[in-house]
Structure formats: structure tokens, C-alpha cells
Amino acid sequence: MATIRDIAERAGVSLATVSRVLNYDESLNVADTTRKKIFEIAQELEYVTTKNRKSKKPSLRIGIIKGYSEIEEIEDTYYLFIRHSIEQLLEEEKIQYSIIGKEETIERVKELDGIIAIGGFTNAEMNNLRSWDRNIVFVDYSPEEEDFDSVVVDIRRAVKKALNYLISLGHKSIGFIGGRDSSEQDREEDKDIRERYYHEYMNSKGMLKEEFVRIGSFTPASGYKLMKDILETGKYPTAFFIANDSMAIGAYKAILEKGLKIPDDISIIGFNDISTAKYIVPALTTIRIYTEFMSETTIQMLMERIRDERKISKRVVIPTKLVIRESCKEI
Template sequence: MATIKDIALLSNVSASTVSRVLNNDKLISVQEETRMRIFEAAKELGYKTIYERRITKRTEKKSLSIGIVLCQSLEEELNDPYFLSIRQGIEEELKNQGINNSAMFRLYDMETNQMVRDLDGILVVGIINDQALKMISNHSDNVVYVNHSPDEDLYDSVIIDFEKGTERALRHFLNAGHTEIGFIGGVEREHLNHAKVVVENQRLITFERIMEKEGILNQESIFIGEYTMASGYELMKKALNNPIYPKAFFISSDPMAIGALRAVQEAGLSVPDDVAIIGFDDIEMAKFCSTPLTTVKVHTKEMGKTGVKLLIDRIHGRKMPLKVTVSTELIIRQSCGVSQDAT
């Protein structure tokens, strides 16, 4: 790239004069002929001022066309704010980056939508199967997966450490002396052509591993349904119908935990005195429950924003795939019955 010195040499003036002329310094007095010679030299060498480079960069960002592919159905997104929050983070960061040309797709109708073929980059939110992965990858070299890492040697991804978050919650219960711990969770599915395929739940896998290691795993204390408040409510009612039920529950989403909390209260029991609860996500509603919910906080908006930053970096030439793990933290409120200091 041409420099101030190159222009000075070509136009036969000093570098300081070139700099002041190109940056429109009102205090410098030069002949019009000299001024035109400097501008012509700059144009010939392809030089752009800092201001011109900023304008060009801003324009390039605005001209990018980005697709957001959502692997969840609309109903699933409405029932679980987790994925909605990721999408909001993506949309906020696109706006921050000056990118106004974006389109949103549901995975199951992408095959009939030709717009995906004309995109500069794609953000995929959720779990995707091999067929859909190949379809998307064939349409763009610039793909970032959020909340899923299909192949870290090929694709950029932004994930959270479900295993560490789950272990942190369970250790909190174990350190408080709980030996009867139940699990309430939902199933995650891949979507394509309206078909649904259940995939493994890392929170459940981690729960079983830790409980088995502690010698207190009870398969009858594991209840699986959907990631909805209604399902959490029904599963907790089912758990409490047993003569002996766990005195603590790790619940793999906050909406399910809120439904479960309601079921405990309807049974005439107290949270946390009779049943302690820890959720997962830290949605806004968690702190406003009748018994504020202890939960594993996931920085969902930051996941979406990070995905956008990776995608822009990829579009601008980076080839090496990156996998970013966003941290979680345990937010202690009343529902677990144990303060942070106690553990």
C-alpha cells in the first residue's frame, strides 16, 4: 500500500505537506498547482486517507449479506427463551457492526428457499444433522455454528461447557450434604424436513456420571420430557407422587424449573425446605419467581455476539477454524437452600 513518503517523492514535496493537504488542513497554504499534483499522485498510487478507509470499511460492513439459520421451531423458541436470547445477541451485534442486510430462516424450510445461496455468511443456531450441514456448507464457505460444534477442524463454533456448568450445580448440592438428587430435563432434537431426531443431552450424561461416581445414582429419579414450563410442572408432579422422592433436583432449563417449582408448591411443600431446586440458563424470570431460582447462568447474548464477530473475521479472510467456549457461572438464590458461603 502506498505511503505518504511515496506520494511526497512522486509529487516532489515534503511528506508533512502531503499529509496536511490530504487531511484537509485549513492552516496550510500551498499553491493550487501543488495541491492538485499531490492529489493526482495519491490517486495514481491508490492511496486513501484514514477517513476514506473508515468510510470504505463501514460501507463494506453494510454491504455484507448475513443469514441466520434457526434449528428450532417457532414453538420451541417461544417456549424456551434460551435460543431467543442467542438470536437477540446476534441481531444486536449485526446492528453494532453496521450490517443491515440479514435474513432469518428456519432449518426445515431452507431447501425451498433460494435466498440462502446468495449470502456472504451464515450463522447456525442449534443442533444440525449431517444432511443439513452439507447443504449449508455447500452454499457458503463462511459458516459459524452457535450452541453446537459439528466439526471443530472445519467450522467456527461458539459453545458453552454444559459439563462444567452441570458439575458446578451438582457439587453445590453435594457439598450441602444432599445424597438424594433427582434430574428433570428435556430432549434436544435436530430438525429437517419436519423430521425430528433426538440427540444426546450433555447435562444428563454429566449428571449420571457424577452421581454414579458418588455412588448415589438412582435411575428412577430421572425424569425426561420437553423444554417447557408445562413439562417441568408435570414431571415434578410425577416425581412427588412417589412415596420416596429426591430432596434436591437439578433441572436442565429454567422454564422447566419454574414449572417444577409450581408443582412443589401445589403439593403443599416448601422450596427449598422440602425440595431444593437448581435450574439452568438464568433467564430473566428466574429471579422473580415466588422463590427466586438458583441457576447456572449462560451468557446467551454473548454467544450470539461472539458468533457474529467470528463470522465477520471469517468473511475477511481467516481460514483457521476457531472454537470459542463461553463460560457459565452458578447464580445462588433462595431455591437451593444453601448460601454461597456455606459451600
């Protein structure tokens, strides 16, 4: 397994800088380019090529479009890792690629053989993508239209795994900290799918306590603020399921500032298993999403569209794995 020293040597920075970046230390004065470089190296050192890949058609040109901003990519590195692994695979296949914007002209898009779309998109953005009339595969997003390919994660089972594990440890009071991409915070359709399945599961068990639920954005700062808000009430659950690892890292800070210990006082389960998760203390128990496999599947599907001229769309659902580390405790 890669160490912080390995990352520091590759990035050309100190061990302390790597440690503080991986722990989302907001007081660290370092450029966003350096932060991104450290995250990318951490992910790359975990990346293993499963087979020798040789390009059949080196002249292909692929566009990568992101449904999120540069800042969001750094704050929630899940999408950064997906993009990075896709780019690595394309480079191994000697396939040309470029990052394209959501408002690209049709003339430029027509020069591309296919498009990989990462993350979520608004209805207006989907209408623009549809007008491009290109081979498109969506990653971690499934459009309502059945004529698009998509690669998604089995979120319902993942949420069930996390909550079942906490219950197996004896926890009867389990909170939830999550986020929403939309600025609309009240509509049912704007709820993140992890939030929906948490409510569904906890309701089915008769264990739902809304006072232990907080919703913000998918960032460490939001995880810190939301956890702090709950702790300041003086009443909190013995465990939390948190919608992503970045938020969980922020929640760690709030818990430690309160003088509480993880997992002695509060158990934490995250989501995504970003490379940072294993380096924080205590190491984070989380739901692993197989980002490399998602990337492989995405490229295979796009090649089927381009090279084999497949016309029927596919929706591939990727399983997840509960990775047990040190942030949960039996009570």
C-alpha cells in the same frame, strides 16, 4: 436491575400479564406475539453494550438460521435470547440480517456474506448447510466436521458446579429432570449432554438413583409433568438439578401444588439463567450462560471469516457461572 413494571410499560401490558407470562402461566389467554415481545423486552433491559461498536463494512448481509421452531423458541426462551442479542449486535454494527429457512435455495443463500446457525441440526440439515458453501458459525452446537466454526458452553464444568453446590449444602439425594431434542428416547447418542454429565458425576460419587431421574422435552409443561410424576410416587429427593430454567418453572408449579415449599422441602437448581429466573418466587438459583458474550464471539468469528478471510476453523468454549439466589437451602 429491570423490574416487572419496566417491562410492562415497554410492552404496553399490565403488570399481571408480565408476571404471568414470565412464570409461564398456561391459563393466560395472550397471543404468542405478545409473549415473545415480553420475553424480548425482559432480555433487552438486561443487555449492556460493553463498548462502542462501529461498522467497517455496512453493506454486509448475514442470514440467521434457527435449528428449532417458533413454538420451541417461546417455550424455551434461551435460544430466543441468543438470537435477540445477536440481532442487537448486528444492528449496532449496521449489518443487514434476515431470518432464513433450513431449506433455502442456493440462489438466495449466495446473496449472503455469512450465516449464523443457532441451535442443533439433523444430519440431513447439516448436509444442506454444507452444500451452501458459505461462511457459517454455529452457536450452542458443534458439528463433527472440523471445517466449521462454533461457539459452545463448557457443560461438563457447569453440571459439576451445580451438583457440587448442592452437595456442599448437605444434599445426598439429588434428582434430575431433563429433556431430549430427538424423538428417539433410548439411544445413548440421543441423550442431552447435561443428562450424560449428571449420570457421570453421580455415578462417580456413588449417589445415582435412577428413580429420581425423568426425561421429557425442554418446556415448562414437561417440567411440570415430570416433577409431578416423581412427587406422586411419595418418594422424592431433597434437591433437583433441572436441565433448563423453563423446565424448572414448570417444576415449581408441581411442587407448590403438592403443598411442598421451595427450598424448605426441595431445593432447585436450573440452567441458562434466562431473564425470567430472577422474577419467579423464590428466585431461581441457576447456571448462567453468558448469551451476550456468546453472541459477541459469534459475530467476531464470522467477521474474521468474511473480512479477514480466515480459513482455519475455530471452536470457542464459553465458561459459565453459578448464580446463587433463593431456591436452594442447606440441610
